[in-house]
Amino acid sequence: MEHTVVHIKKGEARSLKAGGMWIYDNEIESISGNFENGDMVEVVDFDGYFLGHGFINTRSKITVRVMSRKRDAVIDDDFIEMRVRNAWEYRKTTVDTGSCRLIFGEADFLPGIVVDKFSDVLVVESLALGIDRWKPVILEKLKKVLAEDGIAIRGVYERSDAKVRLQEGMERFKGFIGEPFDTKVQIEENGVKYLVDVQDGQKTGFFLDQKYNRLAVHRLCRGAKVLDCFTHTGSFALNAGIAGAASVLGVDASELGVAQARENAELNGLSDRVQFLCADVFDLLPELERQGEKFDVVILDPPAFTKSRASVKNAVKGYREINMRGLKLVKDGGYLATCSCSHFMDPELFTKTIREAAASSHKRLRQVEYRTQAADHPILWAADSSYYLKFYIFQVVEEK
Numbered sequence: 001m002e003h004t005v006v007h008i009k010k011g012e013a014r015s016l017k018a019g020g021m022w023i024y025d026n027e028i029e030s031i032s033g034n035f036e037n038g039d040m041v042e043v044v045d046f047d048g049y050f051l052g053h054g055f056i057n058t059r060s061k062i063t064v065r066v067m068s069r070k071r072d073a074v075i076d077d078d079f080i081e082m083r084v085r086n087a088w089e090y091r092k093t094t095v096d097t098g099s100c101r102l103i104f105g106e107a108d109f110l111p112g113i114v115v116d117k118f119s120d121v122l123v124v125e126s127l128a129l130g131i132d133r134w135k136p137v138i139l140e141k142l143k144k145v146l147a148e149d150g151i152a153i154r155g156v157y158e159r160s161d162a163k164v165r166l167q168e169g170m171e172r173f174k175g176f177i178g179e180p181f182d183t184k185v186q187i188e189e190n191g192v193k194y195l196v197d198v199q200d201g202q203k204t205g206f207f208l209d210q211k212y213n214r215l216a217v218h219r220l221c222r223g224a225k226v227l228d229c230f231t232h233t234g235s236f237a238l239n240a241g242i243a244g245a246a247s248v249l250g251v252d253a254s255e256l257g258v259a260q261a262r263e264n265a266e267l268n269g270l271s272d273r274v275q276f277l278c279a280d281v282f283d284l285l286p287e288l289e290r291q292g293e294k295f296d297v298v299i300l301d302p303p304a305f306t307k308s309r310a311s312v313k314n315a316v317k318g319y320r321e322i323n324m325r326g327l328k329l330v331k332d333g334g335y336l337a338t339c340s341c342s343h344f345m346d347p348e349l350f351t352k353t354i355r356e357a358a359a360s361s362h363k364r365l366r367q368v369e370y371r372t373q374a375a376d377h378p379i380l381w382a383a384d385s386s387y388y389l390k391f392y393i394f395q396v397v398e399e400k
Contacts, residue, residue, distance in 0.1 A: 003042070004033035006056065006064055010046040016066065019382030021106040023054070023064040031056075037169065038129040040067070040075055054111075055130020059169040065111035065128055077137055083110050084141040092149075094375040099187040099196075101208050102142060107380040110134075115142060116204045118185045118196050122156045123204040124177070129168045132160075139177065155181035157198045159205070174199075186267075190215045192238045193267045197260065202232065209373040210235065210301070213339070213391045216371060217299065218243035220335045220393070224296035227251070227288075227329060229281045229322070234261030234274070236299045236337075241265070241274040245297075248274040251281055285325035294331045304342035312344050316353050319345065323357035330396040335368070343388040350390045368393040 012027035023043060035041060035056060043051040043064055053073055054066035067075050087108040091097055102122070103115040112128025113135065124139065126132045143153050156177040165172050183199035189211055198205040214236055221240040228237040231250030238261075240248045248270075252258050258278040265274045277284070281302075300322055305315035323338055330336050340350045358365050372379065373389035380386045 004031065004035040004039065004056070006031050006041050006043045008043065008045050008051065013043075013045070013051065015382060015384075016043075016051060019380070021054075021066045021109075021111050021380075021383055022062045023066070025058070025061050025063045028063060038133055040130070055128070055133075057129045057168055060128075060167055062128075065106075065130060067109070067111070077141075080110075080134055080137045081141045081144070083108065084138060085145050088142070088145045090378070091376050096189070096211070099189060099206075099208060100211075100374075100376040102376075103138065104377050104386070106383045107378045107386040110138065113138060114204065115139070116206075116208060117146075117153075118198060118205065119187050120152060120154045121181070121185045121198060122153055123198045124156065124158050124160070125162065125204055126158070126160045127162060127164050127168070129170055132170065155179065157181075157183060159198070159203070190218070190239055190242070192235075192242050192264075194233065194235070194238075194264050195260065195267065196233075200256070201260075202257075207232065207235065209341075209377045209389055210339075210391070211374045211376075213337075213371050213374075213389075214239040216369065216391075216393065217297065217337055220297050220337075221245040221248075224334075225294075226297045226299065227295045227326075228299045228301070229285070229326065230300065230302045231261055231276065232257050232301070234264045234276060236301055237261065237274050237276070238264055238268060238270060240297065240299075241270040242268060245273065250274065250276045251279055251284055252276070253278065253280050281322065282325075285322070285329065289325065289328050293329060294334075295329050296331055296334045298326045298330050298334070298336050300326050300336070300338040302340070304340070305345070309344055312349070315342065315345055316349065319350065319353045320357050320360070323354050324361045327357060327361040327363045327396055330363075332396070332398040334396055336365075336394045336396050337392070338394070339389065339391040341389050343385050345390070347390050354392065354394075362399050364397040364399055366395040366397060368395060 007029045009029040037057045041056045052066040052069045054064040112131040114125040116123045161172045161174040185196045196206040222244040226240040226245045226248040228250040231252045237248045237250035258276045261276045265271045305318040371391040
């Protein structure tokens with residue numbers, strides 16, 4: 001393969017120079033040498049100063065994703081094993097590894113790929129052409145380093161079915177890598193058992209990023225009446241139940257999600273106290289308010305209302321509305337747990353939106369704590385997309 005060099009425009013690639021991993025198409029002055037999309041290239045500044053090695057794809061606005069900043073780095077099997085081993089050692093130190101995110105793309109210096117571990121099953125999502133070529137090696141090295149700690153992986157499933165792959169010139173794919181296995185996988189987190197559907201569940205099957213946020217609501221829920229909105233497969237609702245809530249209502253618009261939530265409640269022996277309803281949360285909350293319902297704890301865990309900068313304005317309206325409605329259902333002195341999983345809804349904007357919702361509903365908020373995603377989804381400074389989850393717990397007080 002001929003040596004290919006990407007030359008950056010003068011004054012550009014500020015994000016990369018600050019510690020990020022991406023080079024956008026409009027930051028590139030020229031490309032010298034022959035290449036195929038997905039190949040490794042060298043990146044230099046306008047004056048020839050070396051910036052990094054990365055893989056190129058001219059079909060994507062993110063034209064280069066950097067793999068290493070060391071001039072003498074060789075991106076080979078040994079390099080991939082080093083990255084994978086570092087990722088695993090970090091997780092062993094920071095989180096419960098029974099089920100966790102093993103590889104978190106750019107934040108683990110393997111841009112464009114995510115690998116989740118659910119008990120003894122791996123689920124991989126590959127979103128960039130260059131890293132897709134290294135996918136078999138990444139999975140092989142993961143199995144190797146896990147085996148060294150006595151962890152045998154019985155199967156791998158790929159969930160590379162996101163639309164963003166089309167922007168990379170890649171087809172969407174979903175299916176087994178290797179031998180088929182039962183895709184309903186039982187895991188345990190915070191003392192709660194779940195059946196995770198790695199084949200048909202959202203994303204890779206389960207949202208591991210809220211693990212310790214779910215644990216944080218335990219102490220609030222003992223003996224409480226709890227409402228969990230956008231419950232998905234019941235995770236916050238079941239954590240409330242296992243913590244000793246008197247009653248829990250979990251709500252989601254997905255019939256499949258609610259069916260799985262009920263199955264999980266039965267698995268944990270919580271069906272008597274944890275109930276689930278298939279309904280649109282935006283329709284249900286005003287109805288509960290009209291009925292005079294009040295809850296000790298209200299949990300709002302909505303899907304991302306925006307996945308682009310262009311739709312942030314509408315997303316703000318959605319977050320303001322849902323928080324205002326949720327606040328009106330909290331008893332005086334009760335608690336609201338609320339979050340946003342959209343990277344484009346930055347912490348300042350999310351905070352401002354909650355403040356406006358509190359003013360509109362004539363509630364005063366006392367912040368209990370602010371949290372982000374679990375440590376197996378590390379936030380890489382300067383790689384802004386790695387910081388996406390904002391999670392607040394407030395005590396809600398009536399204005400008196």
